[in-house]
Amino acid sequence: MLQANGAEAEEEEQAEEDCPELVPIETKRREEEEKPGPGAKIPVTIISGYLGAGKTTLLNYILTEQHSKRIAVILNEFGEGSAVEKSLAVSQGGELYEEWLELGNGCLCCSVKDSGLRAIENLMQKKGKFDYILLETTGLADPGIVTVVDSKYGLKHLAEEKAGGLINEATRQVALADLIIINKTDLVPEEDLSQLRTAIRSINGLGKILETQRSRVDLSNVLDLHAFDGLSGISLQKKLQYVSATQPHLDQNIITVTFEAPGNAKEESLNVFIQNLLWEKNVRNKDGHCMEVIRLKGLVSIKDRAQQVIVQGVHELYDLEETPVSWDDDAQRTNRLVFIGKNLDKDVLKQLFMATVTETGKQRTTHSKEGQVCP
Numbered sequence: 001m002l003q004a005n006g007a008e009a010e011e012e013e014q015a016e017e018d019c020p021e022l023v024p025i026e027t028k029r030r031e032e033e034e035k036p037g038p039g040a041k042i043p044v045t046i047i048s049g050y051l052g053a054g055k056t057t058l059l060n061y062i063l064t065e066q067h068s069k070r071i072a073v074i075l076n077e078f079g080e081g082s083a084v085e086k087s088l089a090v091s092q093g094g095e096l097y098e099e100w101l102e103l104g105n106g107c108l109c110c111s112v113k114d115s116g117l118r119a120i121e122n123l124m125q126k127k128g129k130f131d132y133i134l135l136e137t138t139g140l141a142d143p144g145i146v147t148v149v150d151s152k153y154g155l156k157h158l159a160e161e162k163a164g165g166l167i168n169e170a171t172r173q174v175a176l177a178d179l180i181i182i183n184k185t186d187l188v189p190e191e192d193l194s195q196l197r198t199a200i201r202s203i204n205g206l207g208k209i210l211e212t213q214r215s216r217v218d219l220s221n222v223l224d225l226h227a228f229d230g231l232s233g234i235s236l237q238k239k240l241q242y243v244s245a246t247q248p249h250l251d252q253n254i255i256t257v258t259f260e261a262p263g264n265a266k267e268e269s270l271n272v273f274i275q276n277l278l279w280e281k282n283v284r285n286k287d288g289h290c291m292e293v294i295r296l297k298g299l300v301s302i303k304d305r306a307q308q309v310i311v312q313g314v315h316e317l318y319d320l321e322e323t324p325v326s327w328d329d330d331a332q333r334t335n336r337l338v339f340i341g342k343n344l345d346k347d348v349l350k351q352l353f354m355a356t357v358t359e360t361g362k363q364r365t366t367h368s369k370e371g372q373v374c375p
């Protein structure tokens, strides 16, 4: 997770291989901004989107808009060469600071892992505390993702075909998003907008969709994308309940599926289940195609744990996080999971989950056909 976490800060130094954890912000928060919930975590929002969709416009809007939040912004502009100069702007009490840092090319989790993370750490130490960190990027990202889609070219980008049946970048960005901003609505008639909306919703049944001009969005929608989740398992439970399963729309075949399975999950087995999906990629649908999960989100009940646990997954990265919310009584204990990805089959996933993860299930170790390995 890309969030500051006091306990992990020291380990971070040694565990260079692991994905990043930001340094702790031990300074006291301003009282009027004191929020409930555990520790001083800084939400990281990542702004992705196709070239020219309006990411910079959104960042500029956020930085110039009146708000009482202290926000650090890292611009991850496109450029040539193996190391690209990134502009880093910091809005603090209305003033704007700028810095430059070097991030290696490649997907965000790798970039942030090395120099990017260090730059953020330095920044935090130098400038003190921030309420939010925003990153603009076109690559892979951690939870807290805003994707800006161009009204005029969005459909075309979503339909782009990639060699070898790979998922195109635009679809991936929409699939990963917690918030999808359909920007430049001034450029297209309602009919086109409606088509784009349908295509986006068919890919991602979980994220919120907003429509804007000049990326002018209510900031409360952009900041704190996951604070809600972390503070209240109950709210997430409600939210997940209303997630719509989707039907494939464009050729990309990325859909959202969701299921609920009552009972307790065995933590060990849950990890194996998730790792088979995200790491081994050896879970097949009824046609024998390997499922490819881009985004995973859920609220689970883990055996011997009083609190509700949130599952967050983005590509190979995933994370189980305890919420402050307890299960009221045992009858209420249930697991609700949402998957966004390719070749997904709800029935197969649910059966596998019930058979291998929940307490009552019969033991079954793997779901892959023998001798066949998923790519």
Ligand SMILES: Nc1nc2c(ncn2[C@@H]2O[C@H](COP(=O)(O)OP(=O)(O)OP(=O)(O)O)[C@@H](O)[C@H]2O)c(=O)[nH]1
Residues within 6 Å of the ligand: 049, 050, 051, 052, 053, 054, 055, 056, 057, 058, 077, 078, 183, 184, 185, 186, 187, 212, 213, 214, 215
């Ligand atoms: N017509 C119209 N143009 C817009 C809107 N929002 C942004 N633009 C324009 O679109 C262009 C690209 O916007 P940027 O914010 O630079 O897009 P970006 O996603 O940061 O682009 P890259 O960093 O190159 O990927 C600029 O010329 C903006 O002025 C909008 O709502 N309507």
Ligand SMILES: [Zn+2]
Residues within 6 Å of the ligand: 107, 108, 109, 110, 140
């Ligand atoms: Zn990576």
